[in-house]
Amino acid sequence: xxxxxxxxxxxxxxxxxxxxxxxxxxxxxxxxxxxxxxxxxxxxxxxxxxxxxxxxxxxxxxxxxxxx
Numbered sequence: 001x002x003x004x005x006x007x008x009x010x011x012x013x014x015x016x017x018x019x020x021x022x023x024x025x026x027x028x029x030x031x032x033x034x035x036x037x038x039x040x041x042x043x044x045x046x047x048x049x050x051x052x053x054x055x056x057x058x059x060x061x062x063x064x065x066x067x068x
Contacts, residue, residue, distance in 0.1 A: 012056045013039045017048070038065045 015028060020041040028039045038059035042052025059065065 010037060012037050012060055014049075014052050014056060015039050015041045017041050017043045032065050036065050 015025065020028075025039075025041055028041075032039045038056055040052045040055045040059070042048050042055075
């Protein structure tokens with residue numbers, strides 16, 4: 001059972017790099033701006049995942065959610 005906590009909210013998204021390579025990442029800009037959350041595209045190798053998490057944490061700390 002999943003219990004929703006009213007104080008919790010998604011603070012950022014990791015977008016799959018292979019999907020972005022096919023469809024592009026431009027569609028994420030409006031979503032990120034509307035919901036005020038950063039989105040980072042990344043690969044699936046362990047180092048790519050860690051780099052994506054680092055980029056996401058950096059954006060969250062800086063309060064950035066749009067383009068660089």
